[in-house]
Amino acid sequence: QVQLVESGGGLVQPGGSLRLSCAASGSIESIGNMGWYRQRPGKQREMVGGISASGGTHYADSVKGRFAISRDNDKNTMYLQMNSLKPEDTAVYYCHADIPRTYRAWGQGTQVTVSS
Helix, strand or coil, X not given: CEEEEEECCEEECCCCCEEEEXXXXXCHHHCCCEEEEEECCCCCCEEXXXXXXXXXXXXXXXXXXXXXXXXXXXXXXXXXXXXXXXXXXXXXXXXXXXECCCEEEECCXXXXXXXX
């Protein structure tokens, strides 16, 4: 089993930055792709972006050019660097880790609020 714990959320002003972390533990050797989703108030959960085991990334159009995903395999941690934050980025952010052909593990979520 893989366990994920997110951290780094909080309150930030529009135009500010935050970095979220997603620490993995357990059967980490089985992890393939990882990624981030978010759930904005009153909306369904949506994909923010992902990163493959080899480091390739993809992003939703709404965050492209502002957000960056990276992973440090030595620390078993994935990051989401968020810059130029907007009020519409306010959401609970969830990380996931895919164990190929088996299951997708999810973290518990971390709140990000963008407000002046």
